[in-house]
Amino acid sequence: MTGVPAFIIAGTRSGCGKTTVSLGIMAALVRRGLVVQPYKCGPDFIDPTLHREICGRVSRNLDLRMCGPEWTRECFHRNLAGADAAVVEGVMGMFDGGAGSAAALAKHLSIPVLLVVEVNSQAESAAAVIKGFTELDPEVKIAGVVLNRIASESHLRLVREAVETHCRTEILGAIPANAGVAMPSRHLGLHLGPEQGLDRKWQKQAADLVEEHLDLDRLLAAAARPSASKRTPGAGIKRRKKIAVARDRAFCFYYQDNLDLLATAGAELCCFSPLADNKLPAGADALYLGGGYPELFAAGLAANRAMREEIKRFCLAGGICLAECGGFMYLCETVEDAEGGKHEMAGLFPAAARMEKRLVSLGYRRARLAAPCFLGDAGDEIGGHEFHYSGITPMPEEVERIFLSSGSPGYRIKNTVAGYVHLHFGSNPKAADWFSRR
Numbered sequence: 503m504t505g506v507p508a509f510i511i512a513g514t515r516s517g518c519g520k521t522t523v524s525l526g527i528m529a530a531l532v533r534r535g536l537v538v539q540p541y542k543c544g545p546d547f548i549d550p551t552l553h554r555e556i557c558g559r560v561s562r563n564l565d566l567r568m569c570g571p572e573w574t575r576e577c578f579h580r581n582l583a584g585a586d587a588a589v590v591e592g593v594m595g596m597f598d599g600g601a602g603s604a605a606a607l608a609k610h611l612s613i614p615v616l617l618v619v620e621v622n623s624q625a626e627s628a629a630a631v632i633k634g635f636t637e638l639d640p641e642v643k644i645a646g647v648v649l650n651r652i653a654s655e656s657h658l659r660l661v662r663e664a665v666e667t668h669c670r671t672e673i674l675g676a677i678p679a680n681a682g683v684a685m686p687s688r689h690l691g692l693h694l695g696p697e698q699g700l701d702r703k704w705q706k707q708a709a710d711l712v713e714e715h716l717d718l719d720r721l722l723a724a725a726a727r728p729s730a731s732k733r734t735p736g737a738g739i740k741r742r743k744k745i746a747v748a749r750d751r752a753f754c755f756y757y758q759d760n761l762d763l764l765a766t767a768g769a770e771l772c773c774f775s776p777l778a779d780n781k782l783p784a785g786a787d788a789l790y791l792g793g794g795y796p797e798l799f800a801a802g803l804a805a806n807r808a809m810r811e812e813i814k815r816f817c818l819a820g821g822i823c824l825a826e827c828g829g830f831m832y833l834c835e836t837v838e839d840a841e842g843g844k845h846e847m848a849g850l851f852p853a854a855a856r857m858e859k860r861l862v863s864l865g866y867r868r869a870r871l872a873a874p875c876f877l878g879d880a881g882d883e884i885g886g887h888e889f890h891y892s893g894i895t896p897m898p899e900e901v902e903r904i905f906l907s908s909g910s911p912g913y914r915i916k917n918t919v920a921g922y923v924h925l926h927f928g929s930n931p932k933a934a935d936w937f938s939r940r
Contacts, residue, residue: 505727512592539585544593545887567602582730614645629664645724646674675716755793763934791829800845825920885929
């Protein structure tokens with residue numbers, strides 16, 4: 503069969519073990535010598551870092567709601583190049599998210615679903631759950647199910663007999679409750695890959711778990727076989743702009759496709775650390791301050807006064823800067839951490855950022871530009887996503903609202919555009935083109 507074996511791993515709900523199963527399958531395939539291309543359904547930044555730790559390839563976000571069907575399909579097929587298998591991790595429950603759900607993505611890409619079902623504290627009732635999930639939408643092809651958190655052999659027997667009696671789907675795996683492979687979490691989700699510690703020991707345990715308790719060969723046999731498309735060429739475009747990208751432990755949330763689109767449009771990208779560096783990269787024409795965890799590293803950011811002041815001077819001199827979420831917090835006057843300590847930041851925007859005990863905002867956004875800027879013309883829209891536990895004190899009315907969305911607005915001072923929304927240029931590639939040359 504031609505093409506790359508591909509499937510999506512979905513769950514009945516968040517917390518059912520979907521990420522652990524996904525990483526275990528990736529680790530097992532890599533151990534078999536396969537080149538695995540990982541993907542993440544939805545706008546998540548953290549799971550892709552875990553995928554990359556396992557697979558050694560950049561995990562791509564596939565988001566129909568944020569980027570639309572054409573871009574999503576193209577991104578999927580383009581990144582199959584050079585891969586022996588493709589694994590897509592779903593988001594929340596299989597049908598959660600409507601047009602952005604794992605079920606919708608599976609249908610759009612014509613790939614089957616491996617459904618992870620947590621069966622602890624139930625037995626025969628698991629068959630009702632599986633029957634509902636596998637028959638709710640007949641257009642979603644189910645490759646099989648994985649029963650997670652099996653308590654004992656007798657528990658497995660009860661669940662298996664009920665499923666075989668009432669369901670048409672095949673059980674491809676049953677993972678014991680005491681498997682010992684778990685993922686810790688924190689306020690914005692799982693830890694990032696490099697700090698999670700997915701070392702060789704963890705990866706071996708995860709791969710062993712899958713090989714012992716899941717029929718990987720049957721899963722691969724049930725996978726779809728989509729073909730890779732050619733990558734979009736970036737050669738032949740003269741360098742337009744040198745964009746300095748903040749990348750360290752405090753600023754680590756970027757859609758890789760944003761960076762790729764900027765590079766394809768002719769931008770030269772270079773990285774710097776607001777935590778460790780004293781100066782911006784020489785010759786930088788623009789700055790990109792992404793999201794992350796500035797509140798966790800606020801003391802270090804505050805201590806680097808030289809960098810804070812240089813970035814403020816750059817912005818006040820009219821330098822182009824895009825700051826998203828954590829990057830926006832950094833450009834405020836202060837950041838208040840979870841313990842109530844206040845730390846000085848760059849001070850470009852006359853507002854203070856502070857952490858709240860509850861989620862402040864979550865959801866997809868459409869940023870509509872109110873005036874021309876380096877991201878597009880007035881009226882242009884860019885899709886994005888917002889997810890944060892911090893908020894800001896009221897922004898003075900004299901600060902321009904450069905875009906409005908259903909969530910937080912975007913603000914502009916000179917040529918700095920900042921706000922809580924993480925924009926995705928795949929929703930409007932014109933934005934990357936303008937950013938690279940304006």
